[in-house]
Amino acid sequence: MKRARLAESTRRTVTNEFAPPPNAERALLVAVQWQRDGWDAAASLAELAQLARSAGLEVVGAVTQHLPHPHPRHYVGPGKLAEIVALRQELGFTVVLADDELSPAQLRHLEEKLQLKILDRTALILDIFARRAQTREGRLQVELAQLEYRLPRLTRMWTHLSRQTQGGVGLRGPGETQLEIDRRRARERIALIRRQLDEVRRHRERYRQRRRQRRLPVVSLVGYTNAGKSTLLNALTNASVVVEDRLFATLDPTTRRLLLPDGQVALLTDTVGFIHKLPTSLVAAFRATLEEILEAHLLLHVVDLTHPRAAEQAATVRRVLRELGASQYPTLTVLNKIDLLDPGIDPEQLTRDLDLPEHAVLVSAMTGQGLETLRQRIATMLRDLATIVEVRVHIPYRDMRVLSLLEERATISERRYGSEGILIEARVPRFLVPRLEPYMVR
Numbered sequence: 001m002k003r004a005r006l007a008e009s010t011r012r013t014v015t016n017e018f019a020p021p022p023n024a025e026r027a028l029l030v031a032v033q034w035q036r037d038g039w040d041a042a043a044s045l046a047e048l049a050q051l052a053r054s055a056g057l058e059v060v061g062a063v064t065q066h067l068p069h070p071h072p073r074h075y076v077g078p079g080k081l082a083e084i085v086a087l088r089q090e091l092g093f094t095v096v097l098a099d100d101e102l103s104p105a106q107l108r109h110l111e112e113k114l115q116l117k118i119l120d121r122t123a124l125i126l127d128i129f130a131r132r133a134q135t136r137e138g139r140l141q142v143e144l145a146q147l148e149y150r151l152p153r154l155t156r157m158w159t160h161l162s163r164q165t166q167g168g169v170g171l172r173g174p175g176e177t178q179l180e181i182d183r184r185r186a187r188e189r190i191a192l193i194r195r196q197l198d199e200v201r202r203h204r205e206r207y208r209q210r211r212r213q214r215r216l217p218v219v220s221l222v223g224y225t226n227a228g229k230s231t232l233l234n235a236l237t238n239a240s241v242v243v244e245d246r247l248f249a250t251l252d253p254t255t256r257r258l259l260l261p262d263g264q265v266a267l268l269t270d271t272v273g274f275i276h277k278l279p280t281s282l283v284a285a286f287r288a289t290l291e292e293i294l295e296a297h298l299l300l301h302v303v304d305l306t307h308p309r310a311a312e313q314a315a316t317v318r319r320v321l322r323e324l325g326a327s328q329y330p331t332l333t334v335l336n337k338i339d340l341l342d343p344g345i346d347p348e349q350l351t352r353d354l355d356l357p358e359h360a361v362l363v364s365a366m367t368g369q370g371l372e373t374l375r376q377r378i379a380t381m382l383r384d385l386a387t388i389v390e391v392r393v394h395i396p397y398r399d400m401r402v403l404s405l406l407e408e409r410a411t412i413s414e415r416r417y418g419s420e421g422i423l424i425e426a427r428v429p430r431f432l433v434p435r436l437e438p439y440m441v442r
């Protein structure tokens with residue numbers, strides 16, 4: 001019952017959302033319910049609709065189907081496919097949008113059967129990312145992810161690289177079809193972007209070293225997209241990072257100084273939000289951005305408490321953190337948007353329903369409620385993380401980053417060089433322990 005009421009109060013924010021542009025493409029959403037990760041098709045579809053609107057599409061309808069797994073040829077079964085064809089007259093859509101990443105074969109078959117533009121969740125997320133990317137690194141990463149996604153899906157109709165195929169005379173190998181040329185161009189472009197990204201990242205590594213030298217503790221905001229991370233960064237640091245009721249408003253990392261009540265100064269960083277079914281090509285391309293999280297001493301996991309799927313969203317975030325190797329990091333959960341809760345709802349009860357693994361602070365980044373408590377908690381945790389502990393670690397030579405981290409931050413009492421790595425005994429601040437965890441010798 002609480003959830004129902006909550007869903008209503010959340011809906012209020014959803015209706016605030018911007019209207020589609022006047023000549024927006026009309027999209028039909030299609031979802032197969034098959035995954036067992038706590039997300040049902042309805043929730044996943046609601047999110048897909050929000051993604052579609054964020055990408056500028058108008059959603060005109062949705063169909064779902066329960067299947068053990070998506071149909072290998074056309075995602076939905078043949079009966080459902082016929083239903084979609086029939087719906088076309090009535091709803092007048094020009095785009096069909098699938099809630100899972102379609103295989104190249106599924107995409108091709110659906111295009112043939114429906115003679116419509118077919119998009120999937122991944123293409124949509126990539127499109128939103130492409131519009132939002134601001135920095136050079138962000139843009140390169142998105143383009144890389146897009147090319148990786150498109151390469152196996154290239155068909156003769158594919159024209160995205162046609163600009164670059166002009167003047168191809170002489171470059172064209174004998175008997176090479178347009179499709180082969182397109183593929184080769186895409187691969188060349190991928191290689192070029194990789195080289196450019198390497199360069200950008202070398203720059204960033206230098207910046208990171210400078211930041212470490214300043215010796216300020218780093219607190220990273222993590223969380224589901226639209227949870228309120230940027231709003232919280234602004235509220236805590238008087239910054240003016242873009243805040244929007246859209247998915248993926250922030251793509252590029254931003255860092256601000258955070259002044260704490262006990263006089264400590266920390267760096268607070270905000271970055272890209274996570275989402276259910278985050279495309280693998282994006283995770284790979286954004287790996288460097290996401291790995292910034294590994295530089296953090298403390299994570300603030302921001303959760304939109306008023307979202308009907310808050311628990312699933314929080315679980316998704318924890319899963320991504322685990323994949324990144326940050327699951328052992330000290331984390332403070334920040335339950336946000338409490339100003340939106342109906343007066344009848346007890347936030348403490350709601351918190352218990354979420355079944356959180358760690359302590360949580362209730363706040364409203366919008367009204368400022370709870371922020372003083374949050375600042376105190378951050379200060380206490382950072383003080384605790386600065387205490388010194390003794391460790392014995394075996395650092396492999398391949399992980400130079402951890403080695404340089406130790407050189408910078410630890411007092412090393414003993415080193416023994418082996419064939420694979422160095423055995424080190426050192427006194428380190430506690431915040432380094434999760435980072436050293438994989439190499440700990442007991």
Ligand SMILES: Nc1nc2c(ncn2[C@@H]2O[C@H](COP(=O)(O)OP(=O)(O)OP(=O)(O)O)[C@@H](O)[C@H]2O)c(=O)[nH]1
Nearest residue numbers: 225226227228229230231244248249250273365366
């Ligand atoms: N009512 C209310 N709205 C909030 C609060 N915090 C954030 N919002 C709204 O939630 C929406 C998303 O906020 P952002 O700060 O952009 O969220 P984010 O986590 O940075 O999102 P991404 O950058 O897309 O990952 C915006 O419309 C904010 O105004 C809050 O405490 N109360």
Ligand SMILES: [Mg+2]
Nearest residue numbers: 229230249250
């Ligand atoms: Mg943001």
